[in-house]
Amino acid sequence: MVYTARLFRLSATYGSTTLGLRLLHSTRPVGSAALGQIQASQLQKTLTTKPKPLVPKEDLIFGHVFTDHMLTFEWTAKAGWGRPQIKPYGPLQIDPCCAVLHYALECFEGLKAYRDAQGKVRLFRPEKNMERMNNSAERLHLPQFEGSQVLECIKELLRTDERWVPEGRGYSLYLRPTLISTENTLGVHRSNSAMLFVIASPCGPYFPTGFKAVSLYCDETNVRAWPGGVGNKKLGSNYAPSIGPQVMAESKGYQQVLWTIGDDHELMEVGTMNLFVFWRTEDGNTELVTPPLDGTILPGVTRDSILELTRSWGEFKVSERKINMKQLARASDEGRLLEVFGAGTACVVTPVNRIHFQGKDYQVPLDPANSESQAGPLAARIYNTLFAIQYGELPSKWSVVV
Amino acid sequence: MVYTARLFRLSATYGSTTLGLRLLHSTRPVGSAALGQIQASQLQKTLTTKPKPLVPKEDLIFGHVFTDHMLTFEWTAKAGWGRPQIKPYGPLQIDPCCAVLHYALECFEGLKAYRDAQGKVRLFRPEKNMERMNNSAERLHLPQFEGSQVLECIKELLRTDERWVPEGRGYSLYLRPTLISTENTLGVHRSNSAMLFVIASPCGPYFPTGFKAVSLYCDETNVRAWPGGVGNKKLGSNYAPSIGPQVMAESKGYQQVLWTIGDDHELMEVGTMNLFVFWRTEDGNTELVTPPLDGTILPGVTRDSILELTRSWGEFKVSERKINMKQLARASDEGRLLEVFGAGTACVVTPVNRIHFQGKDYQVPLDPANSESQAGPLAARIYNTLFAIQYGELPSKWSVVV
Numbered sequence: 153m154v155y156t157a158r159l160f161r162l163s164a165t166y167g168s169t170t171l172g173l174r175l176l177h178s179t180r181p182v183g184s185a186a187l188g189q190i191q192a193s194q195l196q197k198t199l200t201t202k203p204k205p206l207v208p209k210e211d212l213i214f215g216h217v218f219t220d221h222m223l224t225f226e227w228t229a230k231a232g233w234g235r236p237q238i239k240p241y242g243p244l245q246i247d248p249c250c251a252v253l254h255y256a257l258e259c260f261e262g263l264k265a266y267r268d269a270q271g272k273v274r275l276f277r278p279e280k281n282m283e284r285m286n287n288s289a290e291r292l293h294l295p296q297f298e299g300s301q302v303l304e305c306i307k308e309l310l311r312t313d314e315r316w317v318p319e320g321r322g323y324s325l326y327l328r329p330t331l332i333s334t335e336n337t338l339g340v341h342r343s344n345s346a347m348l349f350v351i352a353s354p355c356g357p358y359f360p361t362g363f364k365a366v367s368l369y370c371d372e373t374n375v376r377a378w379p380g381g382v383g384n385k386k387l388g389s390n391y392a393p394s395i396g397p398q399v400m401a402e403s404k405g406y407q408q409v410l411w412t413i414g415d416d417h418e419l420m421e422v423g424t425m426n427l428f429v430f431w432r433t434e435d436g437n438t439e440l441v442t443p444p445l446d447g448t449i450l451p452g453v454t455r456d457s458i459l460e461l462t463r464s465w466g467e468f469k470v471s472e473r474k475i476n477m478k479q480l481a482r483a484s485d486e487g488r489l490l491e492v493f494g495a496g497t498a499c500v501v502t503p504v505n506r507i508h509f510q511g512k513d514y515q516v517p518l519d520p521a522n523s524e525s526q527a528g529p530l531a532a533r534i535y536n537t538l539f540a541i542q543y544g545e546l547p548s549k550w551s552v553v554v
Numbered sequence: 555m556v557y558t559a560r561l562f563r564l565s566a567t568y569g570s571t572t573l574g575l576r577l578l579h580s581t582r583p584v585g586s587a588a589l590g591q592i593q594a595s596q597l598q599k600t601l602t603t604k605p606k607p608l609v610p611k612e613d614l615i616f617g618h619v620f621t622d623h624m625l626t627f628e629w630t631a632k633a634g635w636g637r638p639q640i641k642p643y644g645p646l647q648i649d650p651c652c653a654v655l656h657y658a659l660e661c662f663e664g665l666k667a668y669r670d671a672q673g674k675v676r677l678f679r680p681e682k683n684m685e686r687m688n689n690s691a692e693r694l695h696l697p698q699f700e701g702s703q704v705l706e707c708i709k710e711l712l713r714t715d716e717r718w719v720p721e722g723r724g725y726s727l728y729l730r731p732t733l734i735s736t737e738n739t740l741g742v743h744r745s746n747s748a749m750l751f752v753i754a755s756p757c758g759p760y761f762p763t764g765f766k767a768v769s770l771y772c773d774e775t776n777v778r779a780w781p782g783g784v785g786n787k788k789l790g791s792n793y794a795p796s797i798g799p800q801v802m803a804e805s806k807g808y809q810q811v812l813w814t815i816g817d818d819h820e821l822m823e824v825g826t827m828n829l830f831v832f833w834r835t836e837d838g839n840t841e842l843v844t845p846p847l848d849g850t851i852l853p854g855v856t857r858d859s860i861l862e863l864t865r866s867w868g869e870f871k872v873s874e875r876k877i878n879m880k881q882l883a884r885a886s887d888e889g890r891l892l893e894v895f896g897a898g899t900a901c902v903v904t905p906v907n908r909i910h911f912q913g914k915d916y917q918v919p920l921d922p923a924n925s926e927s928q929a930g931p932l933a934a935r936i937y938n939t940l941f942a943i944q945y946g947e948l949p950s951k952w953s954v955v956v
Contacts, residue, residue, distance in 0.1 A: 215651065215740025222650055244655075245645040248624055248753050249617065253646075253734055256658035256790030257797075293797050328740060332655055338617025338730060338755060340793055340826055342801055351650050353740060375782030380775060380815075382795045388658030389791035391742055393784045395659075395695050399744055413782075424742055 187232030322357025589634025724759025827896030
């Protein structure tokens with residue numbers, strides 16, 4: 153492996169000259185392959201001439217407002233990755249025969265940039281998103297990339313659109329890296345061209361008025377993922393089929409789908425979140441349990457963080473193991489169920505207060521010490537801890553200053 | 555239900571004046587809903603000023619060349635379907651936050667237009683495609699539509715691009731209706747806007763030099779569809795995950811994936827085709843069998859046609875039932891296997907000559923009377939019959955003159 157220092161070749165048609173200083177000394181491994189790799193040092197910037205007005209914080213709805221710029225990387229099988237581009241946010245020209253519109257050759261990530269009390273912008277374990285996106289890309293035979301280089305470019309997007317990172321606890325700038333096939337032929341085969349892009353959307357707290365516990369409908373008809381399927385990859389394919397069941401759960405008066413699989417209704421996920429159950433087991437142990445990464449479960453960054461955090465506390469058993477609906481229902485009936493919550497980037501944790509299964513509603517406790525509370529003590533503690541790390545209040549290797 | 559005769563409101567900026575006569579008396583049911591429905595009578599045409607040169611027949615590669623025009627229908631939750639448009643083929647402007655690029659909110663169809671010996675253009679059971687597309691749309695909570703109206707518009711696209719329907723046995727114009735979400739927000743929810751479009755691609759015979767039998771690799775790792783999944787809908791979601799296994803099969807020297815499910819390797823599909831097995835059962839019956847439509851199998855138009863056709867012959871048992879790899883392997887070993895073939899719009903039938911399963915290649919007979927033949931007698935007979943119907947040589951209600 154040969155390392156070469158790359159010349160700094162940034163060009164900007166407008167604006168910032170600070171980028172050069174930051175990226176000038178960037179180096180990257182160059183293998184024997186002649187194909188282009190993503191090089192943050194080659195980032196090219198074209199800034200908007202029409203910056204949009206910021207949207208008042210109280211008007212932010214998740215995923216509705218986007219910043220002034222986006223980051224794009226184009227790839228072809230012949231030439232590899234081209235030069236990274238920051239350019240004004242705007243529509244893509246996509247041919248109607250493009251594979252992304254027909255065969256769902258698309259995968260994505262979701263992560264957030266937080267503004268800390270000192271005004272600095274921070275990311276939370278962003279390398280995990282790069283790693284997962286490469287796993288998704290591999291599954292689709294879309295091009296992989298060097299995550300650290302894409303991350304450098306994402307940081308530059310954040311510097312470019314820094315005014316869009318909202319201030320205040322619970323506010324953040326949601327980042328959406330997306331990788332699509334741009335193959336313009338109708339055969340179902342490996343893509344010869346692709347595009348990675350990153351867009352950014354300012355958003356408010358998931359629960360603007362504090363926690364709000366949700367009710368779950370255990371879907372016995374639809375199955376989110378299957379052994380031998382792609383449930384452990386963040387592919388568009390996993391999301392389209394989830395909308396029908398979600399609409400169905402809402403029509404029955406519940407807020408999210410509880411996904412299960414098999415005759416014994418093994419628990420999988422909650423809506424688009426990982427699932428955690430905190431309970432006293434039949435043999436009297438206190439245990440936090442989440443389904444194992446057996447190929448059907450999305451390896452969530454928040455899931456992983458909760459496991460590491462609670463294991464570091466050493467206060468109760470923390471398990472990745474299978475658990476089914478009958479066990480959960482019995483625990484509820486026997487008063488052994490302590491808490492149930494979903495976990496994901498959007499919400500950190502979402503407490504659950506009720507689960508419908510086979511015609512019966514099973515109650516899930518929230519805070520026994522406070523009947524007004526919408527979150528159990530464990531969910532609240534995890535939320536506060538991760539929140540403090542994300543906003544730089546608690547020092548942690550997980551929080552990366554941009 | 556009130557029927558109203560619609561005024562003819564076609565506008566064309568260039569070209570044909572024959573459309574009016576054809577659509578003038580079109581009527582459609584108007585319900586109490588105020589939302590717009592697709593009305594072929596309102597089709598608006600904008601013809602290209604730069605018609606492309608036709609591609610020589612011998613240079614046609616499936617899905618690489620497209621005709622001069624495309625058909626589009628836009629929908630919003632507020633207004634329903636807008637006016638159908640025929641316009642020059644060209645790129646769509648798609649916002650980078652559009653749900654189709656993130657959550658695979660897309661479904662499609664594939665059907666062909668054939669030119670018969672009299673020069674007339676024909677479709678094959680196109681109402682089946684409209685019906686299936688509505689089922690796909692429903693599963694994604696994308697808008698449904700009146701298939702007969704879309705079909706009228708497709709016929710007009712065919713009249714508009716008639717010079718692109720190639721002449722000659724085996725040649726056809728492949729039509730690709732596609733329905734995508736155009737929702738420009740990042741939340742995972744029901745779409746508030748969508749677009750249906752139809753593009754057309756001239757293509758040559760699937761087997762330019764006569765039949766060519768293919769080898770199959772039985773994939774024990776990946777599962778195409780599962781109970782509670784969406785395998786019976788023509789969604790993009792089902793195709794993205796199939797490319798990896800297909801590449802893997804090719805890397806092992808086989809041409810297509812044989813999809814199975816479960817511990818007993820129940821047979822499902824072949825590549826992107828339905829699967830048929832023709833054999834002598836252990837109790838001595840001659841039987842044509844294909845997996846049943848249990849929710850995991852695509853309800854193929856060719857599949858359905860083969861079932862109806864062979865049942866009408868009354869010469870052997872025709873079954874839709876489960877069959878597993880062990881049964882198939884034993885039949886091969888015991889000399890009871892007569893033929894195996896895939897069935898789909900692209901190829902009509904694709905004969906199979908070999909199946910790899912758990913380290914062993916199982917031979918599948920082709921034509922015992924002709925060692926040079928690349929198709930068994932049943933596959934060839936089905937092919938020739940459907941072909942004759944599609945090209946108008948054999949009268950049938952299945953063939954629709956445009």
